[in-house]
Amino acid sequence: MPQTKRTPAGEALSDLILDLFRLNSLLFTAGDRMVAGLGLTSARWQILGAIVATERPQPVAWLARDLGAARQNVQRIVNDLKRDGLVTFETNPHHRRAQLVVLTDKGQQSFDAAMRLQLPWVNGLADGLPVKDIETVSRVVSTLRSRLESGQEPHDRA
Numbered sequence: 001m002p003q004t005k006r007t008p009a010g011e012a013l014s015d016l017i018l019d020l021f022r023l024n025s026l027l028f029t030a031g032d033r034m035v036a037g038l039g040l041t042s043a044r045w046q047i048l049g050a051i052v053a054t055e056r057p058q059p060v061a062w063l064a065r066d067l068g069a070a071r072q073n074v075q076r077i078v079n080d081l082k083r084d085g086l087v088t089f090e091t092n093p094h095h096r097r098a099q100l101v102v103l104t105d106k107g108q109q110s111f112d113a114a115m116r117l118q119l120p121w122v123n124g125l126a127d128g129l130p131v132k133d134i135e136t137v138s139r140v141v142s143t144l145r146s147r148l149e150s151g152q153e154p155h156d157r158a
Contacts, residue, residue, distance in 0.1 A: 013144075020141075034121060035114045039084065047077050048086065048103065048111040057100035059092060068149075086110055 006014060031042030040048075050063050058066075064074040078101055081087040086107035089099040103111070126134065 016140075030121075034117050038110055038113050038117075040110060040114060043077055044081060044086075045111070045114050047074060047081065048107060048114070051087065051101055051103050052108070052111055057090060057102045059095065059098035059100055061098060063101060068145075081107065 028042040031045060035041065035045050046067065047063065050067050051058070054063075054066075060075045060078055061071050063078070064071040067074065078087060082089065085104055088102050088104055090102050092098050092100045
């Protein structure tokens, strides 16, 4: 059976994927340090952000879908956020068992405080990077995410 080789684009993408894995880990570590004083973690902050970004309260399963995360993991973190008074649950008129997650005033204050800490950090991280380069990387990442979310599996070209 002949061994296939990566195309030049496949090789470049493989390198990018490894860098993105490393970057993701570093971002979570930096985020954890940034918001630790607020009683948050990167994961909690991310879920608060997902709640803030919705137009109306969502059930945990929908938040998990929007985050590309496992529902069980999101449920565990949402339960912790509820315990700490950052979110509450409301009855879902469309599904009795899938309660809606609602941000409390305390949750909004925590999220806003985290974003105030993030502002100088992200501006400093972006310093010297051309906006067009950032936008190009964003388009590539968005395209890859869309392909993976839609279930477009690469086919064997051997």
